[in-house]
Structures are given as C-alpha cells and as structure tokens.
Amino acid sequence: MTEHLPDCWCSENGCFLQHVNFGRFNGTLHWGRTAGLIALRPDINGLPEVVLVSKGKGGLDFPKGKRGKKKEESAWDVARREWYSETGLNPCHLSFFLPYHVFVDAVSGCHYFLASWEGGLACPQQWTPWPERRSEGKPVMQTQWVPIRAAYASEELGQVQKQILTRVESHYADLTYHRMQGFPPMPMPMWLESSMPMQIPMPAPSIKSSESSDSEQEQFLGKEPFLAKEELELGFDEYLGSNIVSEPPLQTGWELDRLLLRAPATLLGDQEQCESVKAILNDGSDADRQIILDWVCQDVLSLSEDQHACWVVQHLFEHVDKSGCSRLCAKIGPHTQRLLDSMYGNHVLAKSVECALTENDVRLVIHHIRKMGLVVVANHRFGCRLCERLIEHHGRKDVMSELLDELVRRSEEMCKNRYGNYVLQSILDQMPQRQKEMVFNLHTSVATMAKHRFASHLAQKMIQLSEPKEMLLLARAIICASDPCLAEIASNRFGAFVIKDLLEALFGDEVPEKDRQMLIQEVKSRLATASQEWASSEHFETVRVRFVKICLEHSAE
Secondary structure, three states: OOOOOOOOHHHHHOOOOEEEEEOOOOOOOOOOOEEEEEEEEEOOOOOEEEEEEEEOOOOEEOOEEEOOOOOOOOHHHHHHHHHHHHHOOOHHHEEEOOOOEEEEEOOOOEEEEEEEEOOOOOOOOEEOOOOHHHHOOOOEEEEEEEEHHHHHHOOOEOHHHHHHHHHHHHHHHHHHHHHHOOOOOOOOOHHHHHOOOOOOOOOOOOOOOOOOOHHHHHHHHHHOOOOOHHHHHHHOOOOOOOOOOOOOOOOOOHHHHHHHOOOHHHHOOOHHHHHHHHHHHHHOOHHHHHHHHHHHOOOHHHHHOOOOHHHHHHHHHHHOOHHHHHHHHHHHHHHHHHHHOOOOHHHHHHHHHHHOOOHHHHHHHHHHHHHHOHHHHHOOOOHHHHHHHHHHHHOOOHHHHHHHHHHHHOHHHHOOOOOHHHHHHHHHHHOOHHHHHHHHHHHHHHHHHHOOOOHHHHHHHHHHHOOHHHHHHHHHHHHOOEOOEHHHHHOOOOHHHHHHHHHHHHOOOOOOHHHHHHHHHHHHHHHHOOOHHHHOOHHHHHHHHHHHHHHHHHHHO
C-alpha cells in the first residue's frame, strides 16, 4: 500500500497482499469495504472475455459488493459471496491466478481479485441470475460475458475499471502461458486456505479411490489454486448443488453435478441439455428432483418462456411432491399475465393449474386471473386454455363455485368470442346441472347464435348435451324464430350444422312423440315455404335432404 491510502481491511486477516492501485484516493470515509471479482474466460476463438454486470442505475461494473456492517468478512469472502449473488454461478469453477495480488480502485477502495472461469462456454452470453431482484429493488439487472476489447470501447464502464482491465489482460495472458507450459502453480497464502469455507454452500469433495493418500486429498481440498477441468471432474462426484445446504450430502450423478455448477439460464435454447434434465427427473431419486427444483426456482420465469426449457418446468411439475408443486405455483403465479402472452409460457401456466394440489394453489391462480379480468382471460387465445384446465381439474371444488357463477352470468359476452365460447363448452362438458342450466338460459338467443361463426359451436354443444326438456326449448327457439327464420339459418354455412344436429336430437328416444310430431310439421312447413333467396343455397339443400332422410328412416322403424 502507498502511504496516502488508509489501512487495507484485508490486512485484518494477517495477510500480506501486493496491492496494485489505480486512481487517486479522495478521502472517502468508508474506503476499502468493497470487494469484487474480475473473471475471464477464452471465447470460441481463444480471445478473452470478462464478466460485467448491468446495474439498476445504469452502467457496467465487475461483480462486487460491500462487507456487512456486523460481519467480520475478509475481502476474499466478500468477493466470492458477491460473485455468486450477482451472477448465480458457483465460485468452485473459478481458479484464482494471483492469490496475493489485489487490484485496488483507490477512489472507492474496492479490492478486485483476478480469476479464470473454468466452467466452459455453456454459460450463456447474457442472463438474469435472479429475476426477483428487480421486484425487490436490487441493483443488478443483467450479467453478461463481454469481450475485453468491447469493454474498453464501452462508455458504460468507468475509466478506473478500464485501467484495471488493461493490467488484468496482460497478467491473464502471462499466467495462461505459464499454465500451458506446465510450470507449478504459485502457492496459496495461508490466510486464503483458512478462509476457503464460505457462507454460500460449497461442493462436498470426495476422492474416487479409497487408497488416496492424505497429501492427495489435501491437494484437492484447495491447496492448489490452479484446478484444471479434469481435476474438477475428479473431485465433484458428490456435489450438493449450487445453492442448497443439505445434511448429509446427497449422492447425485456427475451429470447433475455439472448442470448445477451453471446458472439455470444455460438451458435456454439448448434442447439437448433440456432433454438431459428431463431424463434426470424421470430416472433420478427424489433428492435429485428436489435439487433440480431449487435450481430451476432461481430463474423459473426465463425458463418458462423458452421453447425448450419450458418443457423442463412442465416436467418438473409432474415429478415433484405436493410441497414442490405449491412452491412452483407460488413462483409462477406473480408472472401470470406475462406468461399468458407467451407462446411457451402459457403451457407452463396451464400445467401449474393441472398439477395444483391444494385449495391455496387454486385460490392463488384465481386471484391472479381476477386481477387481469375474468372475461378478458376467458376471451384470450391462451387464457381460454387456462380457464378450461381450471374447470376440468378443479371445477367441482368449492373454491371454484364463485368463479363459475360469474362466468355463466357473463356468457353472452363470451359466446360469440373466438376463444371464450370454448370455456362455456367446457362448463357444459364438465359441470353439474346447476351451471349447465345457467348456460341454457341462452336458448332465447340461440337462433342468432346458430348463424355466428363461433357461437354456433356452443349452440351445437348445447343441443348435444341437453336433457329432453332443455332440448325442446332449444328446438322451439330455433324452429319458430322469426328473425332469423329457420330457412335463413339453414342457408347459413354455420347454421346448417346446428339444424342438422337439432334434427338428429328431435328423433331421439327420450323426446315425447307428441312434441316431436308437432315440431317436425313446423320444420316441414317452414322449409317448404322458404323464399327463393334461402332455398337456392347449397347449405339449405343439404339440410332439406337430411331432413327427408331422417323422416323416412323414422317412419320405416
């Protein structure tokens, strides 16, 4: 340290680090209580990239954070904790090149440690590690890998950070070459060895061979700061997960271990990786499924909106227990409106309704639907599917009674809608007689519905599912209507199907013969006296032929 700077807080651990200072100290009172990490990796062409985070107030910076006021943490502890907090990536894939060099922003006193990311290129170029941070007012909005040359050119990165990055790039190139030549790594200072246990959960190391010597185990446990990828694979056969503390350690497969070392956003757009996760859910243990549940819950919104990752979330609903389903429902519920407009997210939303196992889960879904507007959701191209799943799986529960009553009361607003009519059809299919009778109150306008492109489907369903008493009401409303008249309905491309279904129902065994004969005579009279305008239609002719055929079949019997 130079004389004009205050004492460095990392000296509290009795360590002696070589500080490389940038900028000029300006007398900040709380100088030196911030630490961060500068992590680099080679891109596909071997050029270095650095991790930068976008802050809520704008601008780019390295992942960094402050030491808690009441916590006695070293700069090393803070740097690794904030790395996990702002990137969602487990720090066990970081190799620290310079354990006793610290790059210091003399203006603020922030201490930066240099590390190499050994997790490969599977981590996406941009991701949001914790979507809920935005709603909680947290500053970090997005994390991204940025080519160093692009970082130099960015106006969002501060001048001091660019100066540090210039020195870091030089050290990174030298030390990468040092490693490639096979030189032994620099020893880790004793203070770093003692501070290795972190507040965030870390891997539970295990050595495959029971005959391994103590020195081999000590080497794995962190004596060597340079851990090659092959060494990492040797040691993490029994990994607990990137953000789970569990006692005793869970025995999981290496494929799951590798997965959990990355951010959930690595699944986005990766069909092969998504299929691997689904296979683990199918064949893994309950403990494995619980680990994946915790992992997915970190970024469930982004995964739900992805073409391939949405199937992982849906699959997870089918393989977790009751409490797991409730947890997923609670995570998805606040994003109902956004997922409802998503081509893929709406399927996750529908699956959450199918798998909701408690009344509280169903009540949560209903709450979010009401916030958006019940009829608005029912008339939505994806919202109608959500309402249908609610009716199909929970329609007979008490918690649904009020919602169903409101739907059937507003059936006139929905029956002519392209999507809303399917919700009413679902009520006719699934619900008890009381709700059906409320839908059948539409019989007064069924003649108009019969000519409508969408409402005609509901009219057909009403005829097909009606009891004899209700069917007679529908028959009289259609056959005896004056505007539109029977002939006009029969000449319509949609109404013709409604009339055919009505004629089939009239000749059912449960219809009283007296009422049947009266209605048949009325049909015969109205078809015979139809004006030329209606009678010339090909749809009218198909109805007339069908009527004659049914009458002949019935008389023959």
